[in-house]
Amino acid sequence: MEEELSALELNRTWTLVDCPPKVKSIGCKWVYKIKRLPDGSIQRYKARLVAKGFTQTEGVDFLETFSPVVKPATIRVVLALASIRQWPVQQLDVNNAFLHGDLSEIVYMALPPSFSSNQPNQCCRLLKSLYGLRQSSRMWYAKLSTLLISCGYQQTDFDYNLFIKIENKEISLLLVYVDDILITRNSPSEMATIKKILDDHFKIKDLETLKYFLGIKVAHSSKCISLSQHKYCLDLLSDCGLLGAKPAKSPMDSSTKLSQDDSPLLQDPFIYRDLVGRLLYLITTRPDITYATQQLSQFMATPTQAHYQAALRVLRYLKNSPSRGLFFPRNSTLQESPSFHGRQRNKQLSLVLPLKLSIAPLPTPLVSFCGS
Incomplete structure (x- = not known):
């Protein structure tokens, strides 16, 4: 929980303000999860602060939603291609992915449990998207896709979560499933380049060769x-x-x-x-x-x-x-x-x-x- 609050503070997710009159702030709560390895053993304990997005009102504190989920058929095709071409397939995990999205709507949230303020009647004015908000996944996808397009990748028409980059005879394929990213390419140098770019912008965990996914x-x-x-x-x-x-x-x-x-x-x-x-x-x-x-x-x-x-x-x-x-x-x-x-x-x-x-x-x- 301390690590999560530190990440939120470092990312400047919110600012403390006086609650506006006649404005009902949304609530939040802690969610705990045990992350396990493929053999069922415990990898780590995870705590996440989640906004109660079910209390949001469409047209007031959120407008549109979208979840970046790659199609299973696309995953199978890309892995089949990598198998035939003998390309390496590597996996990346973005740390606190949803916290990187910039909110375009005005959203007020109650203070987190066990979090206090020196002044009464204060709440959090969210500046970045938070897990649980209706628009969080859309904001994260908008930021990630903008970065990838600026790096020369193109979205495909048949699956917006498949990004392709073709330069001369070098082909790079990148799949996005929320905060999990798969990369395969016939050039090791480009794979290292895109990893560094993503790490500079979002801070990623390099899980190297794909072993366990979804x-x-x-x-x-x-x-x-x-x-x-x-x-x-x-x-x-x-x-x-x-x-x-x-x-x-x-x-x-x-x-x-x-x-x-x-x-x-x-x-x-x-x-x-x-x-x-x-x-x-x-x-x-x-x-x-x-x-x-x-x-x-x-x-x-x-x-x-x-x-x-x-x-x-x-x-x-x-x-x-x-x-x-x-x-x-x-x-x-x-x-x-x-x-x-x-x-x-x-x-x-x-x-x-x-x-x-x-x-x-x-x-x-x-x-x-x-x-x-």
Whole structure:
């Protein structure tokens, strides 16, 4: 908590002012989280001061929102390209990313818990964005994208969180997921340059070679790059109490056709919605459950017992092979298209990848990492 307050003070996030009359300042609170490594061990304890953005009023203290989240398909394409071209893939983490955004609206916040002022009736006039504000992610993205564009990067039309820089025969790809950044490039010098620029402006943690990203384990070898959500899959099975369940051979029973039938409704539909939402995220590395999950997602409004049992069958199928994931072989072929459907703006990279992607067991190190 002391480190967080020091960072806020150093960044000049707010200034203390007398609360204006008839203005209700938004509240704030401390949020605590345990950051873990891929094997489940504790990496560090984290405390963050978060504004209660749910009390903000649109048009008064925020106007627009946007969250810089790269598409899963874009991540897979970039990693496939890096695998084929033998490019290194490195990961950066921005320290207190949202605190770098400059607010354009006037926002007043109550004093943080355990934080006092010598004068009564004072509050914080926010100068920089703070975690929890509706516009925080938009302000951070605006500052980051402006910096990258000034460095010669261009946003792609198909994903605004993919930045590409092409100079002569050197190609650099940069992916943004909130405050996590992935970089791959055929030139080590440019990678070092952009790292220094980002560190000078925002202060970053250089995590070097990509190993764990958004709950996805990334393994590199001379033959491939493989992706797996093994731990995520096991956590899902554990939360649903199915670690000891009998595995299923397929995600759905071929004789079952889901519909809005007359079977009893679930007493708590949130359980079903939460389960389907977690399955939707698992599709990132398990396209074999895509069809089943798409069918289940059609009944989120009024799920029944039959729908819930069908969802549990998907989990029993995952129990059969929780270590499976995507396999990007390094000997695949690559074709580069000079245009993107004839509507390419500026100078962008368009990729057509006949990659022979498949669902396959991951290399031995990843399988043995998770045990069964």
